[in-house]
Amino acid sequence: MGVVCVASYPVPEGKSGQQIVDVLQSRLEQLGAEKSGQFNVDCETYQSQVPSAQNRLVHLLHNSEQPATCFAVLDTGTCLVADNLFNLLMLKLKNFYPTRKGFKIESKGQRYSLGDFIIKIGSVTFGQNISFKGILVEVEYCPCMVPGDCWDLMKEFMQGFMGNCVENPSNYLKTKMDIMYTPADTIQQYLEHFKTFRKESLAVTR
Amino acid sequence: MATDIQDLLARSLLAVRTLRSSVNQVFERFRNGMKEDNSNENKERSFLNELQQGLLSVNQNLGEVEKLGSVITAPAGPLLSGNSALLSLDPVLDKTPLHSQLLQAYKWSNKVHDVANHAFVLLNQNSLKRSTLPSGGPAAKRLRTAQQNFHKLPPQQIDAVIDTQKRMFPDLDIKIHRPQGTAAVLEVTVGRAMKIIIVLRGLILETVNVRGLDEQSFKDNGELDIWTKSKYLVYLKITEHACAALLHFYMPHRPDIAFRSFLTWLNSYTSLFTIPCAKCETYLQDNLPPTWREFRNLKPYHEGCRP
Amino acid sequence: MESMLAAMNKKIVPLQEYFLQGSVLDASRDILLHRLRGICDNIGGIEKFQDHEMVYTIGTNANNVLQLRARRALDDPEAPWLLRYVGEPDFGDRSKHTLVRSSIDVGTSDNxxxxxxxxxxxxxxxxxxSGHFFRKGRMKITVSKIYRLLQPGDTDKVEALSKSYLVELGVVTVSGQDQVQEEMKNFAEHLKPLVHLEKTDLRKLQQMGT
Incomplete structure (x- = not known):
């Protein structure tokens, strides 16, 4: 288990997401990366109807990198790491925490490995009609376990194929610089990006 | 009487030999066939003449051998031939191929000698040796006197030395295991960068194996896992560098100094991911961080940027 | 999510618990343990456990209440926590040998x-x-004592609730495996007359309590 940095790659005007994904993939292949399968990170949201905890949101995330795990994140920041049966448990709670319709968001795409790095380029799709919202690139450096030690190293690597789009670590990652990294931290980073995408799409529809 | 018999035997053996040679000549004549230079009739007649002469000589020789053979009588008493008679007593002589086995053994030992000589010449060309002592030739025999005992130190002494080193290096977390007997195996965690297994023989460093922090040091059955290589390229590269360091820091007459220098070199790896290369000032070259640390000044370099 | 529902439909996910309960006095516990050691699978010797269970509820409406059980091992702090949902068993069904209730067991992190x-x-x-547990095939047998916490949150100061031990025989498996009940009934026969494992009707116990 290494350190993961999730970054959003901006899609310039006039180009489709698929084109940008193809450009990034061809750059990686030129660097010598090998394809190692597909990946999928998805998120569903439940909203509370309990009087003691009004407007509490529970996000249920799954990561194909940890297939037997289900991550439940509250908007207070607590993240519970549980077995896959937790999904069924949430269904049992549907009287108290019904699903918020149309809030399913997921990032899926190709997974590459290059030396000790694992790179995933995902297209983010939103809601029922699978509309494309953006590109999330995830870079994992497997040998190191502390983000503070290898942030500069990873930034240099990402600049190699993404250009200068990542200057500083994300807000969540800044708080975890000196602690051992866990898969739950990856999920929190994804959630941060998903929230940003949702806000953008809400702003657009208004 | 004895000389008579010997004489008789010698003459009969000679007769047998002449018989054999004349028979050989006849068959050789047959094999060569007819000559080409004469005309046809002469050729055939000369060929037949020669054959006839050969067969006549064969006949003559055969008669001599028979005559001599009838004169020779079987010896009366036991032959006084000494120990060589014992060789003929072996009834299964045909089944014990003594002679051929002797020949094979001799050839094999000759070959081993030759191959060992060649190997010595080739291996001598390698200049990375653990000792400066001569390992072959007359000089080696002269130096057999002073025996080093640093690989046979008692375990308490080794523990004491390791404890003093622990205090000098706060970033290195050293655990001592003794999986088999008194040879110590150290499990050293270097800061937050890597874990290294060092096998000691007394106080002399034998082998090293570098792995990541998340890789297991123990096998499923609870034993210390010494040989499994890391699954990360970085640590495979550092294992190679550590083997080179082992050879560099080898000092059989002062092993504690060697151990301390090795640990100092190892301590410089706490900055494995955080420091860029001293020459090209980038973090990554070929997707690897600077994995080489100079032995003298501990500066980080990529493997390709090494001075 | 879709794969979970698909697995549920294909009846791979273990969702039902078949169980029988009984009790035995303190004095007879050791004989029962000896008997169980003899007839159960013996892998690794006697296994003890000590767990701290907390029951949480949500919902104030009498009809709309959900209960979840959070359990942690006191003797092994590294073990994952267990989150359990158990449903109401169907007491009226006389055709079955054991009580059946739905259960969902989820391992979680410690927050x-x-x-x-x-x-x-x-x-x-x-x-x-706190007590001992045994295994026989896929059946799990526990002989345990329940303690009440004298101070909330302090697991060192405990007091036993009764002078007897609770014996439970349970199997968690997929729904529709009724033949497991035969196995359980046969096993319960082995333990008579030390302890009678039967379908205790909890509603009667609750009526007795009130």
């Missing part, structure tokens, strides 16, 4: 209590369970 309180659950009651 479970914080998670549940933030979701709106509140602590209903808690207790400590």
């Amino acid at each position: 479970l209590v914080q998670f549940l309180t933030e979701m709106g659950f509140r602590l209903d009651h808690e207790f400590v369970v």
Whole structure:
């Protein structure tokens, strides 16, 4: 288990997401990366109807990198790491925490490995009609376990194929610089990006 | 009487030999066939003449051998031939191929000698040796006197030395295991960068194996896992560098100094991911961080940027 | 999510618990343990356990209440926490040999209590369970004593609730495996007359209590 940095790659005007994904993939292949399968990170949201905890949101995330795990994140920041049966448990709670319709968001795409790095380029799709919202690139450096030690190293690597789009670590990652990294931290980073995408799409529809 | 018999035997053996040679000549004549230079009739007649002469000589020789053979009588008493008679007593002589086995053994030992000589010449060309002592030739025999005992130190002494080193290096977390007997195996965690297994023989460093922090040091059955290589390229590269360091820091007459220098070199790896290369000032070259640390000044370099 | 529902439909997910309960006095516990050691699978010797269980509820409406159980091992702090949902067994069904109730068992990380309180659950009651457990095939048998916490949250100061041990025989498996009940009934026969494992009707116990 290494350190993961999730970054959003901006899609310039006039180009489709698929084109940008193809450009990034061809750059990686030129660097010598090998394809190692597909990946999928998805998120569903439940909203509370309990009087003691009004407007509490529970996000249920799954990561194909940890297939037997289900991550439940509250908007207070607590993240519970549980077995896959937790999904069924949430269904049992549907009287108290019904699903918020149309809030399913997921990032899926190709997974590459290059030396000790694992790179995933995902297209983010939103809601029922699978509309494309953006590109999330995830870079994992497997040998190191502390983000503070290898942030500069990873930034240099990402600049190699993404250009200068990542200057500083994300807000969540800044708080975890000196602690051992866990898969739950990856999920929190994804959630941060998903929230940003949702806000953008809400702003657009208004 | 004895000389008579010997004489008789010698003459009969000679007769047998002449018989054999004349028979050989006849068959050789047959094999060569007819000559080409004469005309046809002469050729055939000369060929037949020669054959006839050969067969006549064969006949003559055969008669001599028979005559001599009838004169020779079987010896009366036991032959006084000494120990060589014992060789003929072996009834299964045909089944014990003594002679051929002797020949094979001799050839094999000759070959081993030759191959060992060649190997010595080739291996001598390698200049990375653990000792400066001569390992072959007359000089080696002269130096057999002073025996080093640093690989046979008692375990308490080794523990004491390791404890003093622990205090000098706060970033290195050293655990001592003794999986088999008194040879110590150290499990050293270097800061937050890597874990290294060092096998000691007394106080002399034998082998090293570098792995990541998340890789297991123990096998499923609870034993210390010494040989499994890391699954990360970085640590495979550092294992190679550590083997080179082992050879560099080898000092059989002062092993504690060697151990301390090795640990100092190892301590410089706490900055494995955080420091860029001293020459090209980038973090990554070929997707690897600077994995080489100079032995003298501990500066980080990529493997390709090494001075 | 879709794969979970698909697995549920294909009846791979273990969702039902078949169980029988009985009790035995303190004095007879050792004989029962000897008997169980003899007839059960013996892998690794006697296994003891000591767990702290907290029961959380959500919902104030009498009809709309959900209860979840959070359990942690006191003797092994590294073990994952267990989050359990158990449903009501069907007491009226006389055709079955055992009680059947639905159950969902989820292993979680150790911030479970914080998670549940933030979701709106509140602590209903808690207790400590301590005893031995045995296995026979896929059946799990526990002989345990339940302790009450004298101070909430302090698991060292406990007091036993009764002078007897609770014996439970249970199997968690997929739904529709009724032949497991035969196995359980046969096993219960082995333990008579030391302990009678039967379908205890909890509603009668609750009526007795009130």
